[in-house]
Amino acid sequence: MLQSTLFGKTLREPPRDDQSTNAQLLQQAGYVDKLMAGVYSYLPLGYRVLKNIEHIIREELTEIGGQELLLPALHPKENWMVTGRWDGPDPLYKLEDESGHAYALGSTHEEIITPLVKRDVHSYRDLPLALYQFQTKFRAELRAKSGMLRGREFIMKDLYSFHRDEADLARYYDVVKEAYVKIFKRCGIGEETVLTFASGGSFAKYSHEFQTLTAAGEDTIYLCPTCRIAINDEIIAEQPNCPQCKADRGKLIEQKAIEVGNIFSLKTKYSAPFGLTFKDESGTEMPVLMGCYGIGLGRVMGTVVEVHHDDRGIAWPKAIAPYDVHVVRLGDSPSVVAAADTLYADLRKKNVSPLYDDRDLSAGIKLKDADLIGLPLRVVVSEKTMSAGKIEVKRRIEEESNLVDGLEALVAQYL
Amino acid sequence: MLQSTLFGKTLREPPRDDQSTNAQLLQQAGYVDKLMAGVYSYLPLGYRVLKNIEHIIREELTEIGGQELLLPALHPKENWMVTGRWDGPDPLYKLEDESGHAYALGSTHEEIITPLVKRDVHSYRDLPLALYQFQTKFRAELRAKSGMLRGREFIMKDLYSFHRDEADLARYYDVVKEAYVKIFKRCGIGEETVLTFASGGSFAKYSHEFQTLTAAGEDTIYLCPTCRIAINDEIIAEQPNCPQCKADRGKLIEQKAIEVGNIFSLKTKYSAPFGLTFKDESGTEMPVLMGCYGIGLGRVMGTVVEVHHDDRGIAWPKAIAPYDVHVVRLGDSPSVVAAADTLYADLRKKNVSPLYDDRDLSAGIKLKDADLIGLPLRVVVSEKTMSAGKIEVKRRIEEESNLVDGLEALVAQYL
Numbered sequence: 014m015l016q017s018t019l020f021g022k023t024l025r026e027p028p029r030d031d032q033s034t035n036a037q038l039l040q041q042a043g044y045v046d047k048l049m050a051g052v053y054s055y056l057p058l059g060y061r062v063l064k065n066i067e068h069i070i071r072e073e074l075t076e077i078g079g080q081e082l083l084l085p086a087l088h089p090k091e092n093w094m095v096t097g098r099w100d101g102p103d104p105l106y107k108l109e110d111e112s113g114h115a116y117a118l119g120s121t122h123e124e125i126i127t128p129l130v131k132r133d134v135h136s137y138r139d140l141p142l143a144l145y146q147f148q149t150k151f152r153a154e155l156r157a158k159s160g161m162l163r164g165r166e167f168i169m170k171d172l173y174s175f176h177r178d179e180a181d182l183a184r185y186y187d188v189v190k191e192a193y194v195k196i197f198k199r200c201g202i203g204e205e206t207v208l209t210f211a212s213g214g215s216f217a218k219y220s221h222e223f224q225t226l227t228a229a230g231e232d233t234i235y236l237c238p239t240c241r242i243a244i245n246d247e248i249i250a251e252q253p254n255c256p257q258c259k260a261d262r263g264k265l266i267e268q269k270a271i272e273v274g275n276i277f278s279l280k281t282k283y284s285a286p287f288g289l290t291f292k293d294e295s296g297t298e299m300p301v302l303m304g305c306y307g308i309g310l311g312r313v314m315g316t317v318v319e320v321h322h323d324d325r326g327i328a329w330p331k332a333i334a335p336y337d338v339h340v341v342r343l344g345d346s347p348s349v350v351a352a353a354d355t356l357y358a359d360l361r362k363k364n365v366s367p368l369y370d371d372r373d374l375s376a377g378i379k380l381k382d383a384d385l386i387g388l389p390l391r392v393v394v395s396e397k398t399m400s401a402g403k404i405e406v407k408r409r410i411e412e413e414s415n416l417v418d419g420l421e422a423l424v425a426q427y428l
Numbered sequence: 429m430l431q432s433t434l435f436g437k438t439l440r441e442p443p444r445d446d447q448s449t450n451a452q453l454l455q456q457a458g459y460v461d462k463l464m465a466g467v468y469s470y471l472p473l474g475y476r477v478l479k480n481i482e483h484i485i486r487e488e489l490t491e492i493g494g495q496e497l498l499l500p501a502l503h504p505k506e507n508w509m510v511t512g513r514w515d516g517p518d519p520l521y522k523l524e525d526e527s528g529h530a531y532a533l534g535s536t537h538e539e540i541i542t543p544l545v546k547r548d549v550h551s552y553r554d555l556p557l558a559l560y561q562f563q564t565k566f567r568a569e570l571r572a573k574s575g576m577l578r579g580r581e582f583i584m585k586d587l588y589s590f591h592r593d594e595a596d597l598a599r600y601y602d603v604v605k606e607a608y609v610k611i612f613k614r615c616g617i618g619e620e621t622v623l624t625f626a627s628g629g630s631f632a633k634y635s636h637e638f639q640t641l642t643a644a645g646e647d648t649i650y651l652c653p654t655c656r657i658a659i660n661d662e663i664i665a666e667q668p669n670c671p672q673c674k675a676d677r678g679k680l681i682e683q684k685a686i687e688v689g690n691i692f693s694l695k696t697k698y699s700a701p702f703g704l705t706f707k708d709e710s711g712t713e714m715p716v717l718m719g720c721y722g723i724g725l726g727r728v729m730g731t732v733v734e735v736h737h738d739d740r741g742i743a744w745p746k747a748i749a750p751y752d753v754h755v756v757r758l759g760d761s762p763s764v765v766a767a768a769d770t771l772y773a774d775l776r777k778k779n780v781s782p783l784y785d786d787r788d789l790s791a792g793i794k795l796k797d798a799d800l801i802g803l804p805l806r807v808v809v810s811e812k813t814m815s816a817g818k819i820e821v822k823r824r825i826e827e828e829s830n831l832v833d834g835l836e837a838l839v840a841q842y843l
Contacts, residue, residue: 020495020559022548033693046498049462054544055498057559063498081437083470085463085479086564087521087581106502108523108533110568118523118533120503129461130470133437144435144472149501149564153525164657166502 014057014336016370021046021056033204035158036228038327042385044314044335051157051165053311058386061335063168066310067147069332070170071200073192077185079143080417084125086149090115091123094285104153118151123279123305126173127287136299137177137293139187145172147310159231161315162271162330172306177291179280182302186278190308193223193274200313201330205320206273209234210256211245213243217278219248224270232272237264243270271316279303327387328409336368337428339388343376344393353394356404359420365428384409390427429472431785433510434462435453435674436471438797449644451575453742457800459729459750466580467571468726473801476750478583482562484747485585488607492600494558494587500541501564505530507539510701520566533566538694541588542702547770551643552708554590556600560587562725574646576730577686587721592706594695597717604721608638608689615728616745620735624649625671626660630633632693634663639685644734648689650680658685686731694718694836715816742802743824749785752843754803758791758810775834780843786839792808799824805842 021043028040031047039045041057044059055063071081089187090107093099099117106118119125126144134140150169156259157165169338172189176182190208197206202225209222224234224243235244237255244265253262284290284301293299314333321328331337338360342353350371357369370379374394383391391414393405398416417423436458446462454460459474460519470478486496493812494506504642505522508514509583514532536541541559549555565584572580587604591597605623612621617640624637639649639658649658652670659667659680668677698704699716708714729748736743746752753775757768772784783803785794799804806829818836822829832838 017553018493018557020497020545020548020557044545047503048540051658052500054500054540057495057497060497078433078503080472082472082475085467085469087467087566089464106523106525106531108521110521110570111519112570116521124750125463130435132461133435139433142433142435151502155527166500242595294588323568 016368017357017372019043019368021058022093023385028167033158033160033162033315034322035162035318036384037321038318039161042327042387045161051154051163053161053164058335059314060316063310065333066200066313068211069308070147070196072306073196073199074145074170077143077188077192079145081146082144083146084108084122084129084148086151087120088119088125088263092128093117093312096283101349103167104155106151106153107248119148120150120152121148121305121307122148122171123283123303124175125343127283127289127303130173130175130301130419131287131289134175134289134291137291140175140177140301141181142175143172143185144174144307145170154235159315160259161311161316161318162229162231162375164311167312168310170310174304174306175284175289176304177293177299177301182278182280182304186276186304189304189416190221190422193276193308195309197223197225197273197313199332201332202313202317202320205305207234207236207241207243208269209243209245209270209272210248210252211275212247212280213278213315216280216282220277221254222253222272223274225316226268226270227316227318228269228270229320230271232270234270235262236268237265239307243268261349271312271319273306273313273316274306276306277304278307281362291333296355297318303355307369322387325381326385329387329389331389333336334387334389336366336388338367338390338392339383340367340369341383341391341393341402342369342371343379343393345373349394349396349399354401356392356394356420363424363428365424370375370384429783431783434472434783434786436473438800439762442659445673446575446578448573448575449737449797450733453533453733453737453800453813454576454730457742457802460576465567465672465708466577466578468576473750474729477729477744477748478725479564480748480750481615481728482585482720485562485611485723485725488611488614489558489587490586492558492603492607494560496561497559499534499544499563501538501566502531503533503534503540505532506533507543511539511698512701513539521566521568522536534563535565536720536722537561537586538698538718539589542698542704542718542721544684545588545590545716546702546704548707549590549704549706549732552706555590555591555592555597555706555716558587558600559589560585574644574730576726576733577644577646579726582727583725585723585725589719589721590699590704591717591719592708594717595692596697601691601719601836604691604719605633606690608721608723611723612638612640612688612728613749615736616732616747617688617728622649622651622656622658622685624658624660624687625667625686626690627662627671629697631695631697634667635692637687639737640688641683641685641732642685642730642731645686647685649656649685650677651682651683652680658683670691686727686734686815688731689721689723691721692719694720722843737802740796741800744802744804749802749804751781751803753782753805754798754801754804755782755784756798756808757784757786757792758794758808761811764811764814765810767814769805771809771835775841778839778843780839807838
């Protein structure tokens with residue numbers, strides 16, 4: 014992509030009306046634009062990051078048998094009355110049409126997927142089943158803050174699983190747990206993300222969250238330094254020991270963290286009100302047991318920025334970076350332009366995705382923008398590097414640049 | 429994909445509450461499920477078709493310089509007041525939050541993208557620009573009918589282009605027109621889809637629609653049989669001749685058609701109220717000229733079904749079919765099961781995507797389902813085909829099946 018034509022300019026200053034680091038950097042670097050509090054547009058760079066995260070999640074969920082579908086955002090009130098959630102606890106956006114029918118904008122989809130599955134699942138042969146979607150959700154948050162971490166409109170991956178008994182639900186629950194570990198690792202926050210025991214609501218002793226350790230977090234967790242397992246402060250009173258090694262509360266470290274994923278054992282919480290049952294081998298009607306598993310994609314993006322940035326800007330992990338390498342042309346002499354154009358074309362031939370800063374701007378502005386945008390690798394083409402017969406390459410996370418002999422060496426050593 | 433585990437069963441009868449052929453077949457075959465009038469869930473098969481259509485559109489729009497982004501669905505009332513469209517003509521879903529702020533659910537995105545572009549476009553150097561998204565739109569249709577053709581919630585591709593003068597807008601308008609021709613051709617409705625002159629509104633003499641000829645269409649158009657160009661009946665009084673060969677109204681053929689795409693020259697209709705201007709080479713502030721270009725993805729899916737079906741079911745064009753081939757196992761003897769399993773595995777190794785009917789059901793039901801689901805190719809594995817040492821293959825659009833020698837012959841001759 015030629016940066017001269019890329020939509021989404023970098024801003025000289027971070028926006029003043031967003032205090033969180035992720036929202037400031039993502040806006041300043043041209044990834045997102047704020048339409049209103051808690052509602053952001055994804056600009057081309059941000060949309061590429063979003064799609065990369067989506068791609069990773071889709072691969073891992075396909076691997077564990079998830080089938081992708083897409084449910085509506087507009088829900089009839091009747092479905093939410095069945096579960097009693099029309100009036101909370103989650104704040105729903107509600108609307109009425111001219112004929113007086115009332116709707117909610119979906120903040121989650123148990124009220125839609127449960128009756129849908131009821132249409133098709135009748136026998137033990139139809140189970141287990143795992144269905145997921147990437148979908149825009151809405152939450153009527155009056156005070157949306159924290160940038161991409163808590164929006165009023167946001168994109169979620171929500172997976173729902175359906176089982177014949179608790180053993181099978183528990184089995185799949187662990188399968189998803191493992192898939193989540195892989196997802197967060199591939200997104201570049203594996204080291205900072207810890208499995209956290211949280212409240213299970215009325216149907217299970219615990220649920221599990223994936224919490225990413227960062228001072229920007231809204232949640233407080235207590236981390237066992239030995240096991241890297243944590244306890245959410247909402248249950249620390251009832252569960253004051255590490256669930257694994259039983260270390261007591263004094264050994265646990267209080268940390269701020271962002272919940273990037275959660276997994277719930279719903280059991281019959283939604284299948285019961287919707288009458289979702291199946292016939293077992295003996296013909297007996299049994300309740301279907303459910304699990305649900307969420308990941309907020311914008312939240313993952315914001316969390317990665319909170320974890321991977323410095324004073325100069327973002328430092329994307331390779332797997333979700335919008336482009337692999339930033340080719341920065343310094344100077345506009347015909348020979349420099351020709352060399353940079355060639356490098357850009359050659360990288361594309363090698364299936365590397367480059368962002369090419371072909372703009373006629375000062376070296377200072379271009380290098381500053383490269384740091385702000387934060388691609389994993391920066392390659393500078395200038396009179397200086399050309400006279401040395403070299404390409405200058407620098408990783409975003411390192412301070413020092415290096416000279417390599419040419420394209421082949423660049424690809425072999427860095428890509 | 430194993431059909432025994434695929435979510436979305438075929439129905440014995442088409443649903444009674446949907447009269448349109450597309451909605452009946454798509455529901456009966458397990459592609460979509462109706463949540464309420466005009467609002468459908470995409471089941472796994474339907475979601476794959478949707479993604480195939482999206483992929484084709486994305487490739488063609490990338491080819492013409494379109495940059496993909498994603499705008500919000502929740503719009504502040506203020507933006508729609510600027511253009512005067514808060515109160516029509518399109519029926520908007522409107523809502524208020526507890527603090528009294530009013531919002532619309534986007535039925536289109538001129539009100540969002542115009543101020544967004546204003547943030548970044550200041551100079552002639554920033555133009556032209558083409559931005560698009562795949563996005564869920566909402567329209568408060570009181571009488572949603574026609575199945576996937578006219579929804580209350582639906583997925584659109586909307587492209588917006590920005591230009592310095594009318595000549596450049598006209599140039600790009602033609603570029604998009606050509607891209608649309610390619611898109612509809614690739615989606616399998618190229619032959620049935622004709623460029624149609626329609627009302628241009630207050631800012632241009634004409635807009636252009638892509639209308640697909642089918643008796644199921646809601647629109648009436650007058651087609652010139654020589655030029656394959658049509659005139660929408662809304663302007664037939666003022667434009668009674670073929671715009672190309674000037675054939676008079678008596679020569680034009682009245683046809684029913686579905687509008688699958690449209691392109692509008694908006695000129696300054698939205699840039700003027702939002703003050704979207706640029707400085708030309710002389711430093712003079714000039715208005716930006718806009719074009720907008722839509723394709724409804726669900727509508728394309730429904731239209732393809734209207735065009736490509738028979739009494740037995742759907743007949744998907746290869747490029748958008750959910751799977752390439754339907755492997756149908758008839759019988760459950762160990763040798764048949766082993767042969768069908770092997771064929772399924774071998775096809776996947778050859779990067780063919782098969783749907784494998786591994787269900788223990790009668791031959792009658794399985795062959796009926798295969799016709800209903802409508803993959804382009806059906807391969808039958810049975811005692812009979814095995815004893816002949818052959819594979820039985822049939823194209824959905826042909827009546828006769830053929831015997832081929834084995835996998836290599838199947839792939840070479842049919843895939």
